[in-house]
Amino acid sequence: MAYLDNLRTFVRVYELGNMSAAARDLRISAxxxxxxxxxxxxxLDVRLFxxxxxxxxxxxxxxxxxxxxxxxxxxxxxxxxxVTAVTHSPRGTLYIAAPLGLGRRLLAPLIPEFHAAYPLISxxxxxxxxxxxxxxxxxxxxxxxxxxxxxxxxxxxIADCARLxxxxxxxxxxxxxxxxxxxxxxxxxxxxxRYPGAPEFQWPLQTPDGLRRIAVRGPFESDDGxxxxxxxxxxxxxxxxxxxxxxxHLRAGRLVPVLPEEPPIPVxxxxxxxxRNRQDPKLRLFLDFAVxxxxxxxxxxxxxx
Numbered sequence: 001m002a003y004l005d006n007l008r009t010f011v012r013v014y015e016l017g018n019m020s021a022a023a024r025d026l027r028i029s030a031x032x033x034x035x036x037x038x039x040x041x042x043x044l045d046v047r048l049f050x051x052x053x054x055x056x057x058x059x060x061x062x063x064x065x066x067x068x069x070x071x072x073x074x075x076x077x078x079x080x081x082x083v084t085a086v087t088h089s090p091r092g093t094l095y096i097a098a099p100l101g102l103g104r105r106l107l108a109p110l111i112p113e114f115h116a117a118y119p120l121i122s123x124x125x126x127x128x129x130x131x132x133x134x135x136x137x138x139x140x141x142x143x144x145x146x147x148x149x150x151x152x153x154x155x156x157x158i159a160d161c162a163r164l165x166x167x168x169x170x171x172x173x174x175x176x177x178x179x180x181x182x183x184x185x186x187x188x189x190x191x192x193x194r195y196p197g198a199p200e201f202q203w204p205l206q207t208p209d210g211l212r213r214i215a216v217r218g219p220f221e222s223d224d225g226x227x228x229x230x231x232x233x234x235x236x237x238x239x240x241x242x243x244x245x246x247x248x249h250l251r252a253g254r255l256v257p258v259l260p261e262e263p264p265i266p267v268x269x270x271x272x273x274x275x276r277n278r279q280d281p282k283l284r285l286f287l288d289f290a291v292x293x294x295x296x297x298x299x300x301x302x303x304x305x
Contacts, residue, residue, distance in 0.1 A: 003043070004076065007069050009036040010048060014058055014066050015135055019051075025138045077280065090282035091120035097134075098143040101225045101245040102269070103127040106297050107143065107290065114289050121282045129193060129225050134274060140283055141273040143290075145242065153272045158291050159298050160266040161242045165203075165258040166250065171235040172258070178238075181205045181214050181262050189237035190216035191228045203240050205262045240264055244301045269294070 012022035013033065023033040041048050048062035058066070098107050103125065111123050126132075132142055134153065148155060165184075178184055184203070192201045202213040218237050222228055229246060232239040238258050249255040271287060 002039070004073075006036040006040040006043075007073060009033050010040055010062075011066070011069050011073060012138070013037060013049065013056070014062065017056060019056060089120060090118065090285055092282050093122045093124060094141070094282060094286055095124045095126070095139045096141050096143070096286070097126045097128065097132050097137075097139050099145055099225065100127050100129050101229075101242070102143060102145065104226070105245065106294055110290055110293050113293075114286060117289075118282070118285060121286070123286070129223055134272065140280070141271050141287065143269065143271050145267050145269055147268065148270070148272055153274060156271050156273075156287065156291065158269045158271065158294055161244060161269050161298065162266050163240060163242050163264040164246075164260065165238055165240055165264065166232065166246055166255040167238045167258050168233055168235040168254065169256055171232075171237065172256065174235070178259055181207055181212060181259060184214055184216050184238065184259075188216075189218040189220075191218055191231050191237045191239040192216065192221045193225055193228060194221040194223055204265045205259070206265055207262045211265065242267060244298055247301045269298075 009022065009026060009028075012025050013019055016022045016025065019033050019037075020030045023030040026033065037048060044061075044065070046061040046065075047059050048065060050057050050059055096107075104127065108125060108127075111125060115121065115123065126137075126139070132139060134140075134142055143158075145161065175188060178188055181203075184190060190203070194201065202215050204211060204213050220228075220231055220236060222231075225241075225245065228239050229241065229249075231237060233249065233254055243250075246255055250257070271291070273283065273287075
């Protein structure tokens with residue numbers, strides 16, 4: 001297994017471009033990671049990386065070796081998947097990511113239930129509203145709201161999630177209810193989700209004249225969707241949210257719909273994973289479980305009344 005460990009370390013160092021980051025991802029020390037790369041280089045009798053105190057870059061031989069190393073690891077994973085499928089005892093660790101609101105409200109409660117059914121499978125849940133690179137961050141799958149940009153990943157659609165604009169009653173009492181989508185930019189404070197690399201923010205609304213993308217602005221922005229909800233509850237502005245994230249606040253009257261006749265277009269909820277992971281039995285089990293539970297939860301949360 002030492003050679004396979006060395007291959008796995010090489011692949012993560014190559015993908016992350018950093019020895020320490022790869023070591024953290026593999027849960028080993030940087031010294032062990034460096035030793036594994038050195039052993040692999042000695043075995044191949046080539047330099048795979050050019051290393052200085054400040055940088056690390058693959059050599060020409062390292063670039064050539066990377067696709068072959070991936071194939072070896074993928075073949076091993078497929079063989080292991082076939083064996084565990086036969087024994088009906090999938091085991092191992094899954095690294096799963098999700099947006100904050102979805103993860104906290106709907107996905108996190110499912111993890112203990114899934115683990116109780118499949119105690120040999122451990123799950124590591126990472127929550128973030130920013131876009132994640134599955135390969136670079138060592139993720140098996142990522143739940144996603146929107147349209148993914150990476151066409152190399154397999155996409156499993158879960159549902160189209162209704163969205164709405166909403167605000168606290170006291171905000172609307174002070175500022176008035178906007179009568180048109182154009183008034184959002186001109187007269188109101190809008191609370192935006194921003195993160196490094198985020199595109200210019202626009203709200204896609206279904207108006208009587210068709211789809212319009214309204215460039216909105218406001219005094220506050222955050223990369224945490226729950227922070228935006230908190231600001232809206234405190235009366236600081238109008239927020240665009242999937243209905244499932246604010247359903248309890250709407251039912252309690254803490255938030256009220258804004259411009260219900262010009263709603264945002266629904267957003268797709270899907271889960272993304274690499275094509276090479278499609279045959280992984282533990283991932284298939286978890287996704288089948290999570291997709292069914294999420295669909296049921298979304299239906300219950302967004303049902304009238």
